[in-house]
Amino acid sequence: MQSTKSHIDEQSMITPALVARFGRGAAEILDEVKLREKRAQLALVLELTRQRFERGENTSETVARLAADLHDLRISAGSAVWKHLIPIAQAHPVREFLLQDPFTKWSFEKPRGYSGDAGLLDIIYQHPAASEVVGAASELGAEIFAYTVQATTSVAARERREILAREVDAAAAISDKAEVLAVACGYLRESELSQSFRDGKLGRWVALDQDESSVDVVAAANPGTAIVPMVGNVSGLMRRNYDLGSFDLVYASGLYDYLPYAVAVRLTQRLVDMLKPGGAYLFANYSDEIRTDGYMETFMDWPLILRSDEDMRGIVNAAVDRNKVETEVFYGENRNIVYSRIRRKSA
Ligand SMILES: C[S@@+](CC[C@H](N)C(=O)[O-])C[C@H]1O[C@@H](n2cnc3c(N)ncnc32)[C@H](O)[C@@H]1O
Structure with a gap:
């Protein structure tokens, strides 16, 4: 009887506990009242932003305020309601101002057909x-850009680029003619x-991307160097389609x-398998502490899967045998990007 009752409850009552039990699917349940309330809040935020632009108020402050309001709305709306708000924001006339920013425009228009391209x-x-x-x-676009390019997520991306270069140099310091993927x-x-690349210390630096035009740019910029440009993708890596050998980094x-949990785990497994003893695998993810998420998902049309340090540990723990590796999870300086490093033990 107990099981029949709980079954009936599951069919008939939407409670927070039940919603939690249904996980992602439950997020699709739409609260119409909340949607109306949040839609009204969004309309107000967008209209005020439009007026601030028209009045010529301080541009950085206007965009910073908009980004903060969109972040708050995203959090308070919850994913099901937020999903409905995104197209409403994108269709609002305020976008004519925001799309003057070359960063917002490139992201929104996606000249390569997908989000987050190398351009x-x-x-x-x-x-x-x-x-x-x-x-x-x-002029207005340049002012908006002055804000978006200095936003914490942009600062974190530039730091990430530096962290990657340092990681390559660290691998080169440990291994003669280090091999990098x-x-x-x-x-x-x-x-x-x-x-280390400039000094010609690397054995090879395989540069793999699914976008042929990006790989062409890498090839044209680095002839006769250790860099080995290669068109390939995550699915090919997971299926072991490429005979790449093993790597120090x-x-x-x-x-x-962009990777859901199950793919992230499988890819991590596969790439850790490609490490030489003592080799390291480093992967990065925008953290769930970013505050530009609402702006990115609306006016940049750039949705990301955000992860916490716990999420990163979850991926690592599901992917590797902890007896064979040493692992570390750390944040970049402003905590907008979280990193995981998995080092294969030497013996
Ligand atoms: C945000 S960019 C990052 C580029 C570079 N790693 C960096 O940090 O500047 C994302 C890159 O991932 C590539 N990409 C996306 N999905 C991929 C996949 N399934 N397999 C291989 N490359 C992929 C895109 O083509 C794009 O160049």
Whole structure:
């Protein structure tokens, strides 16, 4: 009888406990009252932002306020309601102001057809290759860009690039002619910051990405060097389609933010398998502490899977045999990106 009763309760009563039991699927249950309330709040936020732009108020403050309000709305709305708010925000006339920012525009329009391409990273990195796109912005666009490119997530991405270069240099300091694999390399801009690469100390630096045009850019920029550009993808890696051998260092940056848990675990397993004894695997993920999430998901149309240090440990623990590796999880300086390093024990 007990089981019949709880079955009936599950069918008929929506309680927080029941919602929790249904996990992700339960997040789809839509509270219409809450949706109406949050839609009204969103309309107010967007209208006030539009008015601030029209009045010529301080641009950085206007965008910072908008980003903070969108973050609060995202958190308070919950995922089911927030999902409905995203297209409403994207269709609001205020976007005509925001899309003058070259960063927001590139992200929203997706010239490569997907989010987070290497060209977008060049804009965030303030790389000379992006200067034409950035320089073409209107006066207002340049002012908005001054905010978005200095937002904490952008600062964290630039630090990530430095961390990757240091990781490569550390591998080169441990192993003569170190072999490195960059998964989802984009334009491999960290290579420009690596001293060991400049000094010709690396054995090979395999740069793998699914985007052929990005791999072409890597190839054109690095002829006759240790860099081995390669078109390939996560699924090919997991299926062992590529005969790559083993590495002193493997890393993935700007990739796990798109991978659901099960894929993240399988990819981690596979890449740790490719380590030489003593070799390290480093992967990064935007953390669930970022405050630009609402702005990114709406006006940049750039949704990410955000993870905490606990989430990172969860992936590691499910992927590896703890007796064979040493693991470490750490945040970057402003905690907007979280990293996990897995080092295979030497013996
Ligand atoms: C945000 S960028 C990061 C680029 C570079 N790692 C960095 O940190 O600047 C994401 C890159 O992941 C690549 N990518 C996305 N999904 C992929 C997949 N399934 N297999 C291989 N590359 C992938 C994209 O083509 C893009 O170049």
